[in-house]
Amino acid sequence: MRKFSTDEIADFQPATRLSVAGSHPEEAFGFVNPPVYHGSTVLFPSVKDMAERTNRYGYGRRGSPTMSALQEAIGAIEGGVGVVLCPSGLSAVSTALLAVLKAGDHLLMTDSAYDPIRTFCDNVLARFGVEITYYDPLIGGDIASLFKPNTRAVFTESPGSLTFEVQDIPAIAEAAHARDILVLLDNTWATPLYFPAHARGADISIWSGTKYLSGHSDILFGTVSANARAWRALAKTHGDTGMCVGPDDVYLALRGLRTLAVRLEAHQKSALELARWLETRPEVSRVLHPALESHPGHAIWKRDFLGSTGLFSVVLKSVPHKAVAAFLDHLKFFGLGYSWGGFESLAIPFRATPYRTATRWEPEGPTIRFQIGLEDVRDLKADLEEGFARLNAAAAE
Numbered sequence: 195m196r197k198f199s200t201d202e203i204a205d206f207q208p209a210t211r212l213s214v215a216g217s218h219p220e221e222a223f224g225f226v227n228p229p230v231y232h233g234s235t236v237l238f239p240s241v242k243d244m245a246e247r248t249n250r251y252g253y254g255r256r257g258s259p260t261m262s263a264l265q266e267a268i269g270a271i272e273g274g275v276g277v278v279l280c281p282s283g284l285s286a287v288s289t290a291l292l293a294v295l296k297a298g299d300h301l302l303m304t305d306s307a308y309d310p311i312r313t314f315c316d317n318v319l320a321r322f323g324v325e326i327t328y329y330d331p332l333i334g335g336d337i338a339s340l341f342k343p344n345t346r347a348v349f350t351e352s353p354g355s356l357t358f359e360v361q362d363i364p365a366i367a368e369a370a371h372a373r374d375i376l377v378l379l380d381n382t383w384a385t386p387l388y389f390p391a392h393a394r395g396a397d398i399s400i401w402s403g404t405k406y407l408s409g410h411s412d413i414l415f416g417t418v419s420a421n422a423r424a425w426r427a428l429a430k431t432h433g434d435t436g437m438c439v440g441p442d443d444v445y446l447a448l449r450g451l452r453t454l455a456v457r458l459e460a461h462q463k464s465a466l467e468l469a470r471w472l473e474t475r476p477e478v479s480r481v482l483h484p485a486l487e488s489h490p491g492h493a494i495w496k497r498d499f500l501g502s503t504g505l506f507s508v509v510l511k512s513v514p515h516k517a518v519a520a521f522l523d524h525l526k527f528f529g530l531g532y533s534w535g536g537f538e539s540l541a542i543p544f545r546a547t548p549y550r551t552a553t554r555w556e557p558e559g560p561t562i563r564f565q566i567g568l569e570d571v572r573d574l575k576a577d578l579e580e581g582f583a584r585l586n587a588a589a590a591e
C-alpha cells in the first residue's frame with residue numbers, strides 16, 4: 195500500500211501534496227479517506243499509560259485521527275511547523291492574536307482588515323489591555339516608523355477585504371523581524387496555494403476555511419499555521435482556550451481541500467475573464483482585481499503571488515442607489531449574500547468608507563464585490579449584461 199513520509203510529500207508539487215497528504219489507507223483498512231471519529235472520551239489501557247500519556251490521542255477536544263488527517267494535509271501546503279483547526283475564520287484570527295499578545299503589548303493592524311477582525315480588536319483585545327494602531331495597508335517597509343518599544347505583532351491581510359490593496363509582506367516582515375516582532379497574515383483570498391505565506395515572511399498564516407478550503411458553502415471553518423517562531427504559543431493558546439471543531443466539519447474541510455487546486459484554477463480563469471470584460475463596460479469606473487495590469491498593486495502581486503482567485507470588486511460610475519439595486523436584485527446566478535469561496539457566484543454592495551480610521555477610502559461611485567463561482571462564464575456574463583441594462587434603465591428614469 196502506498197505510504198509517503200512527510201519529507202517525501204514536501205518535495206511533491208502543491209497539487210500532489212493536496213492529493214496525498216493526510217491519507218493513511220494503511221491505518222484505515224485500505225480506505226483512502228480517514229474515518230470520521232465522533233468522540234470525547236478516549237480509553238487508556240492502564241493507570242500507568244494514563245500517567246505517561248502513551249496514547250496518541252487523550253481526549254476528543256485535543257485531537258483525533260480525522261483532525262490529524264486534515265492538519266497534515268494543510269500543513270503540507272502551508273509549510274510551517276504546525277496547524278491548528280478552529281470553528282470559523284474569525285475564531286482562527288482571534289486565536290492567533292490571543293496567542294501572540296498580552297496586556298500592555300502593542301498591535302499594528304492593517305486598515306483594510308476584514309471588519310469583524312477590527313471589532314474583535316476594539317471590543318476584546320482593547321478590554322484586555324492591548325494597544326492597537328491601525329496603519330495604511332500600503333505602508334510597506336515604513337511600518338518600522340510605527341514600531342513602539344511594546345510592539346509585539348503586525349497583522350496583515352493581502353489583498354485587503356473589499357478594497358483589494360496588495361501589501362508588501364516581505365518588506366513588512368523584514369522590518370518586523372529586525373525588531374523581533376511577529377507578522378500575522380490573513381491569507382484567505384490567495385490560500386496557501388497562491389501565496390506561500392511562511393516563505394514570504396509571515397510567522398502566522400490564517401485561513402478562513404469557510405471560503406475556498408471547504409469550497410461548498412456548507413461549513414464554517416478556520417485554520418492557523420505557524421512557523422518555528424510562533425508555533426509553541428499558538429498550540430498552547432489554541433489548547434488553553436478549548437478551540438475545537440466537530441468531526442463532520444473536519445471531514446468536509448478535508449474533502450474540500452482535495453479539490454482545491456482545480457477549483458481555484460477555474461475560479462481564477464472565470465474571474466479574470468469577467469474582470470477584464472467589466473473593465474471595458476461604460477458603467478464601470480474601476481475594477482479592483484490585483485491580477486489586472488491596471489491595479490495599483492499589480493507589480494507586488496506579480497512578484498509575490500502564484501495566482502489569483504475568484505473574488506474582486508468594482509467601482510461603478512456614479513449612479514443612484516436604485517440603479518445599483520435594479521442591477522443586483524434580479525441577477526439570476528449571482529446570489530446576494532455574505533461569505534464567498536463556494537461553487538456559486540455572489541454579489542454584494544458594500545461601503546468600506548465607514549470602516550477606515552488610518553486611511554480614507556472614498557470611491558467615485560457605488561461599489562460591488564463579486565465572487566465568481568464555478569458556473570459557465572458565458573452564463574455569468576449574460577446575467578451581468580442584463581443587469582447593466584436594468585441599471586441603465588433605472589438610472590435614466
Ligand SMILES: *Cc1c(COP(=O)(O)O)cnc(C)c1O
Binds near residue numbers: 284308382414
Ligand atoms: C470570511 C473571512 C474571515 C472570517 O471567516 P468566517 O469563517 O466567516 O469566520 C476572515 N478573514 C477574511 C479575509 C474573510 O474573508
